[in-house]
Amino acid sequence: MMGVSRRGFLANSALLALYGAASRPASAASASLPWRNWSGGQVAYPAGRIEPATETELIDFLASSQGPIRPVGSGHSFTGLVPTDGQLIVIDRLNGLLDYDSDTLEATFAAGARLGDTGSALEAVGQAMFNLPDIDRQTLAGATATATHGTGLEFFNLSGYITGLRLVTSTGSVLDLDAEHQPDVFDAARVSLGALGIVTRIRMRNRTPYRLKQRSWIMPIDEVMEQFEDLAGSHRHFEIFPLTHSDYAIALATDETTDAINNPEPSPEEAAAFDEAMASFAQVPPEQRKPLVNGLAQQIEPSERVDVSYRVLTNIRNNRFNEMEYSVPRESGAECLREVLATIEEKKIDVVFPLEYRYVKGDDLWLSMSTGDEDHAAISIHRTAAEDYRTYFNTIEPIFWKYAGRPHWGKLHSLGRAELTRLYPRFEEFLAVRKELDPQGRLLNDHLRFLFGEMGSG
Numbered sequence: 001m002m003g004v005s006r007r008g009f010l011a012n013s014a015l016l017a018l019y020g021a022a023s024r025p026a027s028a029a030s031a032s033l034p035w036r037n038w039s040g041g042q043v044a045y046p047a048g049r050i051e052p053a054t055e056t057e058l059i060d061f062l063a064s065s066q067g068p069i070r071p072v073g074s075g076h077s078f079t080g081l082v083p084t085d086g087q088l089i090v091i092d093r094l095n096g097l098l099d100y101d102s103d104t105l106e107a108t109f110a111a112g113a114r115l116g117d118t119g120s121a122l123e124a125v126g127q128a129m130f131n132l133p134d135i136d137r138q139t140l141a142g143a144t145a146t147a148t149h150g151t152g153l154e155f156f157n158l159s160g161y162i163t164g165l166r167l168v169t170s171t172g173s174v175l176d177l178d179a180e181h182q183p184d185v186f187d188a189a190r191v192s193l194g195a196l197g198i199v200t201r202i203r204m205r206n207r208t209p210y211r212l213k214q215r216s217w218i219m220p221i222d223e224v225m226e227q228f229e230d231l232a233g234s235h236r237h238f239e240i241f242p243l244t245h246s247d248y249a250i251a252l253a254t255d256e257t258t259d260a261i262n263n264p265e266p267s268p269e270e271a272a273a274f275d276e277a278m279a280s281f282a283q284v285p286p287e288q289r290k291p292l293v294n295g296l297a298q299q300i301e302p303s304e305r306v307d308v309s310y311r312v313l314t315n316i317r318n319n320r321f322n323e324m325e326y327s328v329p330r331e332s333g334a335e336c337l338r339e340v341l342a343t344i345e346e347k348k349i350d351v352v353f354p355l356e357y358r359y360v361k362g363d364d365l366w367l368s369m370s371t372g373d374e375d376h377a378a379i380s381i382h383r384t385a386a387e388d389y390r391t392y393f394n395t396i397e398p399i400f401w402k403y404a405g406r407p408h409w410g411k412l413h414s415l416g417r418a419e420l421t422r423l424y425p426r427f428e429e430f431l432a433v434r435k436e437l438d439p440q441g442r443l444l445n446d447h448l449r450f451l452f453g454e455m456g457s458g
């Protein structure tokens with residue numbers, strides 16, 4: 001069998017071949033068009049969709065209407081943040097670069113801009129974002145509402161770079177927030193879960209454009225965990241994708257470079273070779289799978305690519321999946337990850353999807369998963385969309401709790417107000433700001449009511 005690259009391994013269609021097409025929940029009878037998130041795990045039947053072409057249109061709608069509303073970005077959250085039977089507020093038409101400052105290296109985007117559209121727009125004005133998450137399909141408003149992050153000890157999640165934003169409240173009031181204007185509301189609104197109002201524009205701190213070289217290779221998991229601190233400290237970005245029922249992880253190191261651009265597309269032949277191998281593993285019980293996965297892992301060839309920052313930092317993920325991610329204090333990260341991997345093996349959990357393990361810098365945003373002085377280790381587990389994720393996720397989630405893990409707001413978890421108040425020192429203050437800005441609870445849905453312990457309101 002030919003060698004396979006890490007990009008092929010993570011992005012190709014093998015898992016889809018293993019488990020069939022992504023699930024499509026049965027549609028219920030409804031007069032309205034159904035809404036589904038990216039994974040298909042969340043479905044809603046909103047009464048309607050409001051798609052304002054201008055901020056004024058949005059303000060007029062909010063000031064003149066009543067009833068439940070929920071803002072939606074590109075629907076890439078796995079949790080029930082968006083579903084509503086009221087009006088979905090879609091701000092796709094509010095996009096594009098609005099303003100920039102070449103001295104402070106700040107830029108303001110309309111908040112419906114997709115991350116994938118910001119790279120070239122910023123490059124054209126001599127700027128680039130410091131970091132990006134794994135994909136670039138999210139809107140700026142949606143990504144920052146859940147503290148979406150990339151990897152790297154020197155880098156905040158995306159919300160950590162916001163220097164100002166415009167929030168239109170559920171009654172149509174306009175708040176221009178920054179460190180000087182209502183700083184507390186600003187700190188709450190930088191990671192808002194879409195619970196404070198509709199964000200229509202976001203100003204971010206950037207840097208000058210840069211090029212990155214990304215290398216990936218396979219490493220024994222014990223070895224990479226021993227060296228993780230050194231590797232994370234010596235590369236601009238370093239992360240691993242531990243393979244389940246295996247002794248190996250895929251390592252990914254990314255650094256600034258001035259080398260020439262060389263970013264070949266992953267080869268379809270590699271994907272096919274991988275598909276073939278993985279399809280045969282599906283027939284084998286998990287406890288007998290290790291030699292096979294190890295054998296395949298050893299054939300994964302190192303790869304390298306060079307491109308402008310925003311093309312290297314993000315990927316295309318074709319296989320639909322559901323995900324749980326918790327951020328644990330960095331010093332507990334390795335132990336927590338080892339326990340998760342050992343549990344998958346001991347309990348013979350039938351999962352082939354790799355985990356993801358990465359560091360994020362500590363910050364001072366009220367609802368950031370990395371809030372506080374410590375850096376955090378984000379640990380993700382995945383299940384293809386066609387499978388029932390509940391048994392797997394329910395088995396692993398208590399391990400994250402043991403290590404004081406904070407759940408990613410956009411990824412599946414089961415925590416409510418009592419636990420969240422313990423994990424987030426400013427959680428109750430956030431709830432107070434929420435009540436002040438949206439006293440009628442127009443922005444609440446079932447998921448938010450559960451998170452906020454407000455089951456009776458709205």
Ligand SMILES: Cc1cc2nc3c(=O)[nH]c(=O)nc-3n(C[C@H](O)[C@H](O)[C@H](O)COP(=O)(O)OP(=O)(O)OC[C@H]3O[C@@H](n4cnc5c(N)ncnc54)[C@H](O)[C@@H]3O)c2cc1C
Binds near residue numbers: 082140193197
């Ligand atoms: C394939 C995949 C890869 C991912 N990779 C990463 C990753 O590397 N790192 C990471 O941290 N996360 C990652 N995520 C999670 C994802 O980044 C977050 O869930 C993000 O919030 C999704 O953004 P969205 O634009 O799709 O927003 P949605 O999921 O549509 O909405 C998210 C939240 O934003 C709110 N919102 C949307 N628009 C507005 C607005 N205008 N005003 C106020 N609130 C608003 C919504 O109400 C909701 O609460 C990934 C998800 C997927 C599916």
